[in-house]
Structures are given as C-alpha cells and as structure tokens.
Amino acid sequence: MEQDITNIDFSKGDGIVPVIVQDVNTKEILTLAYSNKESLERTLTTGNSWFWSRSRKKLWMKGEESGNTQKISKVLVDCDSDALIYLV
Template identity: 65%
Template sequence: MNIIIDFEKGAGLVPVIVQDADTKEVLMQAYADKEALELTLKEGYAYYYSRSRKSLWKKGETSGHLQKIVKVMVDCDEDCLLYIVHQTGAACHTGEKSCFFRELIK
C-alpha cells in the first residue's frame, strides 16, 4: 500500500500523537514536517518540528529522554501520525511522564 502523508493541509506540518508502547498511555502531541518524519523512520527515534523555534529537534537529544520508535501509524485521512514508542525518562518538558497530567475542571 502506498501511503502519502498530506503535509499541505497543515502548512507543511502534521500532528503527531505519541503513545507508550507498554502502558498505552498518551504521552504528548507534537508536529512533524517531512524531514522530521524521514529522520524518525530512518533513525528509529522521534524527531519533531518546533513551531515556536521554527526548527527540527530530536526528542531527548539534550535531556536524554529519548523516544525509541516501535511503530508509526497514519490515520485514515493521511494527515495525522501516531508514534508508538519506548519512552526513556519523562515525555513532558516539565519532567512529568506525560504531557497530559492536568485535568480540566468545569
């Protein structure tokens, strides 16, 4: 099957949901451009595109909190990715295991 990721819908970026391979916990959400996805697939570690810094980054490159890729899935519209990973350390820049550690209260 030939899958073509639609980067054009998101001005060159697609959202990436990251899930822990063992616990199934959602760890974070980020964005990837074509280069980030290519590096992720080639090297086996998660790369993203930072919208604020306008640059490519490897998750955990400075902190050591790497995300080893187990599987990369694409949604039915081919405009969103799911990285299933083995997480080393914390996924969140705050030091929390997951970026989703706060509950929105009504």
C-alpha cells in the first residue's frame, strides 16, 4: 500500500522500522532488514538500498562491499506507517 513516507513511525521500534526487500519483477522476497530515518533518507536520495545494522550500530548500503547493489524501484509503507517494502 502506498502511503506518505514522510510520516513513518520510527518511535515504535526504538528508531527503526523493518524493511522487506522484494524483487520488483519476480516478487521474490530477498531479505528482511531495518531502516532508521537517516537510512531511509539516503535510500530516497540515492536510489540505492540503505539500512541500519542493529548489530554494528551503523548505516550500510547493500552492495557497498559485495558490489551487489539494489536499485530502488518503489518504496511502499504499510497501513500503520511502521514497516516498509523496498521494491528493487
């Protein structure tokens, strides 16, 4: 469901929200990751998938080490504005 991404509720998850990453063509679920406000802003600005690492406590871009980047086709928000889907 498309929602206003400026109203994401980061408060429910201590500043992060879950992100399902899905292949836009095959609909295959690729991963479950987490985003904070800064990683979402970077995702929207750059068009690449950025996430928050809960274990390393830092931002990371998918593919920054492996070269397997994910180009964003669309960002979807659930009805409660506390979870995202990145179509890549």
